[in-house]
Amino acid sequence: MRGHPVPILFISGPPGVGKTTVAWEIFGQLVDAGDAPALVDLDLLGACRPVPGDDPYNERMKARNLGAMWRNYRAAGARCVLAAGVVESRDGLAMYADAVPNAAAVLCRLHTGQEELAARIVGRGRERGADLDKLTRRAAELSAQFERDDVADFRVDTDGRDVAEVARAVLAAADWLRTTGVSARS
Template structure:
């Protein structure tokens, strides 16, 4: 069975989680069965695996477990918010979601917008690290990040961004 999967990728602060949650509303409005999974939450545990600084393996193991529950309840497609840095990383998503037909939507925003969003959101110890990581990711994803299509998020309403991405993916 084929499972459409739309991964919303991009640097820290670009709006992955917010856009994915807006996609949830847009798909509900169209009566399209789906799950929205903010994969960052699935990897929040300590200690991280050796050689896995972003706890990717834990997040993907948890994705496989949760996906089995969604599939058993009739959910037949998924929106996943998570940075995907390389095409090779998609194999683990295909393993976690059997039959996954993956599209990657890379969200982009200017460096100033990314920095401002991180500043507004991160008030704790991680601020400097996350700003630095955001700008590094923006650059590296531009060069080598997988993307079936790109959507600009700067200065745009969430609904507009989500509808553009879902339309480009062929879901609406």
């Protein structure tokens, strides 16, 4: 027996684009509206070493942890999920969505210009021991890949916008709660 759809909004993009910051803002906006969201940072779900040679970004671990966390979030009353992290392919999206029974997944890609992206990475500089040049190169590579092989359902530009404005634009473009026919409210 299938249960109600579980709306999941994946917020993707290269490092430094603001995925986690925007996800937190959306979380707050949903809570303020009386909704019951859960929030996950996919990178943190895979923060485990060693990683398998055939899964260098530990995506299988992230998906398993997403499924386990969803069970706990659901038991606590959450009705939807915001997931911030790099989602590079429809297969990757499907792997994450398959971890949550009855997932109704929507993938948003955040975008910013290369100069702004590099400035954000250098400005935050919070990655302990991170090679910021390497991270900036990876962000530029991913940004170019996303432009070339976009797998997102929609894209939201972040240049010149504050976080609240970007979050509102994501929610408006996604229309994810309405399209599932499920309210995120309990």
